[in-house]
Amino acid sequence: MALLTMNTESKYLRSNQAFSVILPDMPREEDPREFYAKHRDLPVVWLLHGTFGDHTDWVRKTNVERYAARKGVAVVMPSGLNSNYVNWSRFMLGYDMYDYLLHELMPLVYNWLPVSSRREDNFIAGLSMGGRGTLTIAASNPERFAAAAALSASPREFSDLTPEYFRSGDVFAARLEGMVDNAGGVEAFLASEENVWRVLDENAGTGVLPRLLFACGAADDYVMETLRPFQAHAQEIGLDAEFLIRDRYTHEWDFWDLAIQDAFDFFGLPDVDVDMA
Structure with missing residues (x-):
C-alpha cells in the first residue's frame, strides 16, 4: 500500500492540519504509466482515532494498512484533537471539526485522490471518541455513507x-x-x-440511515454500561444494526485491530487478489 501524509491549511480549523491516507499499490505486473493514468473510483473508509490520538494512531497501533490492501480500499485518517468530531467555535480562533470533515476534507479527498464520492462506496468507522464521532457524523449525514462502524462506543440516553x-x-x-x-x-x-440517541430514534425504520455495526470488548469496558441498554432500545425501534461483542477484550488496541477487520467485512468490501508479501 501507499501511505501518504498530507499537510494543508484548514479554513474550518484555522491552522495547518495533517491527515494520513492509505491507497492501494500498483500491482507488480502492471506498467506504471498505464496504472497511474487510469481513472479509478476506489471505495473509501473514513477512519477516526480516539481520545488523545491523532492521524497516525491507526497505522502505528494496528495492521490496518495490510487489511486495506486485502480489500483494495482507500483509508483516510484525519486528526481531531479531543473534539468529539464536532464544532468548537469558541476554542482559540475556532476549531470546527464537524465542518472540516464534511465541507473541507471530503471535497479535498474526492477531487485530489482516486476515490469515489458515491454513497455506496463510502464508509466511516472509529474507536472510542472516534466511534462517537462516527455515529454523530453518519446519523446526521446518512446520504453520505453506506455503512458505519462504532468500535467501543455507544449512543447514550441523556435523561439526567x-x-x-x-x-x-x-x-x-x-x-x-x-x-x-x-x-x-x-x-x-x-x-x-x-444527541445520537435522538437522531436514531427519529430515523429508525425509515430506510435513510446507513447500516450500523457496534463492536465492543466486554471485559471491564465501561462502554458496555451504555451499549447494552442501547442494544435493547435498537431492537425496540427497529434499527438496522448489528452488535459484536468479544468477551476476552476490553478498551484496547488488541481489540480494535480485530474490530477494524470485522468492520471491513461488515461494509461488504470483498477481498482482492493482491501480492502482500
Missing part, C-alpha cells in the same frame, strides 16, 4: 443532565459537561447532532 450528575465522578461526566457548555446549554445539546 444536571449539575449533580456533572459532579458525580462518572467517567464521562466532566467531558459531557464541556460538550453541553460548547453546545450552548442542555436544551441546545439535546437538539444537536451529538
